[in-house]
Amino acid sequence: MIRRLWGRLGLRARITGLYALGGLLLSLTIALSTLTLARQNLTEDREERAFSIAVRNAQRVENGLGAETEIEDVGVLLDNLTITEGSFPLLQVGDATRALDQAFDADAVPSSLRELVEAGNAGRMRIRIDDRPLIVTGIPIPDTDAAYYEAAATDDVEAVLNTLGIIVLGVGAAATLLSAALGSWASRRALTPLAEVRLAAESLAAGELDTRLDPPADADLASLTASFNGMARSLEDRIERDARFASEVSHELRSPLMTLNASVEVLNNNRDSMTERNQTALDLLTDDVTRFTALVEDLLEISRYDVGTASLHAEPIDLVEFVRQSVRHSPYDVVVDVGERHHLVVAGDKRRLAQVVANLVDNAAKYGAGEIRVVVEQEHDSAIIAVEDEGPGVAEAERAVIFDRFSRGSAGGRRGQGTGSGLGLALVAEHVGLHGGATWVEDRPDGIEGARFTVRIPIGDIPDDEEWA
Amino acid sequence: MGTRILTVEDDERIRTSVRLALEDEGWTVEEAESGEDALNAFTREAADVVLIDIMLPGIDGFDVCRAIRRASDVPIVMVTARADTHDVVAGLEAGADDYLTKPFAPKELSARIRALLRRARTVEPGSPQMTFGDLEIIPDEGVVRLGGDEVHLTKTEFRLLVELATNPGRVLSREVLLERVWGYGYFGDGRLVDVHIRRLRTKIEPDPANPRHVLTVRGLGYKLQS
Numbered sequence: 001m002i003r004r005l006w007g008r009l010g011l012r013a014r015i016t017g018l019y020a021l022g023g024l025l026l027s028l029t030i031a032l033s034t035l036t037l038a039r040q041n042l043t044e045d046r047e048e049r050a051f052s053i054a055v056r057n058a059q060r061v062e063n064g065l066g067a068e069t070e071i072e073d074v075g076v077l078l079d080n081l082t083i084t085e086g087s088f089p090l091l092q093v094g095d096a097t098r099a100l101d102q103a104f105d106a107d108a109v110p111s112s113l114r115e116l117v118e119a120g121n122a123g124r125m126r127i128r129i130d131d132r133p134l135i136v137t138g139i140p141i142p143d144t145d146a147a148y149y150e151a152a153a154t155d156d157v158e159a160v161l162n163t164l165g166i167i168v169l170g171v172g173a174a175a176t177l178l179s180a181a182l183g184s185w186a187s188r189r190a191l192t193p194l195a196e197v198r199l200a201a202e203s204l205a206a207g208e209l210d211t212r213l214d215p216p217a218d219a220d221l222a223s224l225t226a227s228f229n230g231m232a233r234s235l236e237d238r239i240e241r242d243a244r245f246a247s248e249v250s251h252e253l254r255s256p257l258m259t260l261n262a263s264v265e266v267l268n269n270n271r272d273s274m275t276e277r278n279q280t281a282l283d284l285l286t287d288d289v290t291r292f293t294a295l296v297e298d299l300l301e302i303s304r305y306d307v308g309t310a311s312l313h314a315e316p317i318d319l320v321e322f323v324r325q326s327v328r329h330s331p332y333d334v335v336v337d338v339g340e341r342h343h344l345v346v347a348g349d350k351r352r353l354a355q356v357v358a359n360l361v362d363n364a365a366k367y368g369a370g371e372i373r374v375v376v377e378q379e380h381d382s383a384i385i386a387v388e389d390e391g392p393g394v395a396e397a398e399r400a401v402i403f404d405r406f407s408r409g410s411a412g413g414r415r416g417q418g419t420g421s422g423l424g425l426a427l428v429a430e431h432v433g434l435h436g437g438a439t440w441v442e443d444r445p446d447g448i449e450g451a452r453f454t455v456r457i458p459i460g461d462i463p464d465d466e467e468w469a
Numbered sequence: 470m471g472t473r474i475l476t477v478e479d480d481e482r483i484r485t486s487v488r489l490a491l492e493d494e495g496w497t498v499e500e501a502e503s504g505e506d507a508l509n510a511f512t513r514e515a516a517d518v519v520l521i522d523i524m525l526p527g528i529d530g531f532d533v534c535r536a537i538r539r540a541s542d543v544p545i546v547m548v549t550a551r552a553d554t555h556d557v558v559a560g561l562e563a564g565a566d567d568y569l570t571k572p573f574a575p576k577e578l579s580a581r582i583r584a585l586l587r588r589a590r591t592v593e594p595g596s597p598q599m600t601f602g603d604l605e606i607i608p609d610e611g612v613v614r615l616g617g618d619e620v621h622l623t624k625t626e627f628r629l630l631v632e633l634a635t636n637p638g639r640v641l642s643r644e645v646l647l648e649r650v651w652g653y654g655y656f657g658d659g660r661l662v663d664v665h666i667r668r669l670r671t672k673i674e675p676d677p678a679n680p681r682h683v684l685t686v687r688g689l690g691y692k693l694q695s
Contacts, residue, residue: 251550255480257572262486265575269493293572300551315659316688325655351552354656 012187019183020176027172034168035161042157047135050087050152051124054137057081058148061091065144071096086153088134093146103129104136104151113138117147127151133158193221197228209236243306250300257296260289291421298423301355302405305430312434314347314460319376319383322350326357327374332365338376346383347460352431359424360387360453367391368451382437382456390450394441402441403429425453432457472496472586475516477507477533478548479525487520490575496582504528508536515541518582521565522548523556531563538564542623544585546578552658561664566625567651568658584652588628599634602695604673604682606634615673625650626669629662633683633693642690666691 006014064077071093078089078100088104090097097106108129116123117138124137134151141148193216203211212232213225264286271279304310320338327334338344357374364372368389377384394402401407406422429439437457444450474496478484481502488498499516501507504525511519519537523530534545547560547568557568566588567581596608605614608631613620622630628650633641641649647657650665666685670677684692 254550254571255483258480259482259486261572262483262490262575266486266489266493269490293574296572304551321655329654350656350659 012184012191015187016180016183019186020180023176023179027175031168031172035165038164039161042160043154046154046157047124050135051137053082053084053087054139054148054150057089057150058139058141061148062141062143065141065146069093069144071098074098088151090149091146092149093144108151109136109138109149193224197224200228204232204235209239243303246299247303247307250296250303253296257293261293264289295421298421298427302423302427302430310434313349315350316345317348317350317353319344319346319385322353323357323374323376323385326354327361330361332361332372334361335371335373337373341376344376344378344383346457348435348457352434356428356431356455357385359428363424363453364389370450379456382458384454384456386452386454388444388450388452390448393443393449393451399441403439428455472518473499473516474518474520474582475499475501475507475510476520477501477504477525477530478522479503487575491579494579504533507533511537516543518585519543519545520548521545523560524550531559534560534563534565542621544588544624546581546585557658558660558664561661566623567661588624588650601634601637601682601693604695606630613673620672622669622672625665626672629665629669633691638692638694640686640689640692645690
């Protein structure tokens, strides 16, 4: 049970706990031995003092006692003794006793001490009266058949010991806390390299494949760093190999595609001389060659992002004119809504943004319904291009994955029948990302049912060198 | 004899299929499978349009382009692997008039070739001679003189200059020039204009870095002045 709880604690908590436990044990040991020694020394010292005072007082009493002295006459004797505060003398003559204070009378003398004294021996004993610690000294005065007892309160010793105990306890607690703090600090120091490893792993997971750990100053950590870096390197190699493979395959596909495209065109030039069966076969061939070509072109385009060779060719683009031109030759009916705006110039890559608009319109036409609207807006330092349709919209659950590659969505069979490459929206997201922008899908804000695919790109610094005009 | 097109492509299957498609357009096609082959064929008999794949074994497409350009102002179309690399600019600077990226549809190629052939014919007869300081343009004869000396321009450079000259002092945007010279729409590659303007300047400007005739109007386009 405890083991399980212990195991559930973090490494840092455990190290801190161990340090605190060590500190506690150490301070307890020191406290206990200090208190024991102090108690022993102080008590012995106190007893010796009480004993010597008692012996001196007994001497005086003995001197003052005559053979005929009656118990009634000893009051004067007792009054003349050196009585410190907390001392209680008691004189016994024959069977009679006389005490100076009610706090200590004959009944209070322990019988074992009395027996010892009556046997003619001096003795002392620790007792408690009303919870007050006392040391009782008994001295026989045999010549007059008397005995002198003196009780001395030792609560001053107790008080000192109590104070000492509190101090030692406080110091012990402080030492324990200090140990815990030391443990916490030491564990954090020891775990700092692990925090670096964690950050590096997160950065790797986020796609920063060239993340590496700096070689540590501490030789103990060198092997961890080395194996982490080794892992990162092989991961990077592997991912790059995969990306290059996809890129090379697409490149290799271009040559046969050229031949296919040209040959299909030659066949189409002579379509009229074919039988109907051959014409149908040729149409199928033409459609699929066209689709295959589009797929390979999209694959080539997207593999540039994977291989890391995609670079932005930014030029000033007036989005108002750009969007109008984009939809002009669109095979679909598209409404352009630019509000009152005449110009909205951004630094953009014309070829890529054209693909963004075309793919979004294509997506709206295939999976949406009703009127397709392309909206151009400005939002602070960004330009917004939004494509809206009047279709069923995109379910919340699909919104995050709809921009993934080959994600056709699950909205019935309709989306599955798409003739696109399945890379259209993924390319939109990649192109927009290259511009430093964002892409998302939401419900139409104007209350009409339908999806709104929104692209936000920073207006950016419009290049003003001689290169463009 | 009809229009002759020289295609330089090392992949035999592509070469053959493209030849068939171009022949369907009514053109005569001569094939070359290497740079050396192409240069020999071109020396033997000049073509009306040359189509060059950049990726060639031996002498590469850029060198073939430069060699042909030294000898002739024949329209050249480059075939590049990608649109977003320096290959396009390098090809245009080597002297190509236009480019296509693989895989392209032969219809697209025919359209490019037709645009180039249109450009190759001189401007409508009767166009007046134009003078911009020391720069003289005689559209009818396809001649440009700088300080009295004839300057040799390619057909595309000439068309570009005439477009700017017929609108003296007016700024023509890249899109307008792309449409009028190349027959592209709004989405044509602006680098075609930029590189050709650069080439034009090296030929008609005494100091191409500080042009006096062909000026850039930042954000708007280009204009010609005396």
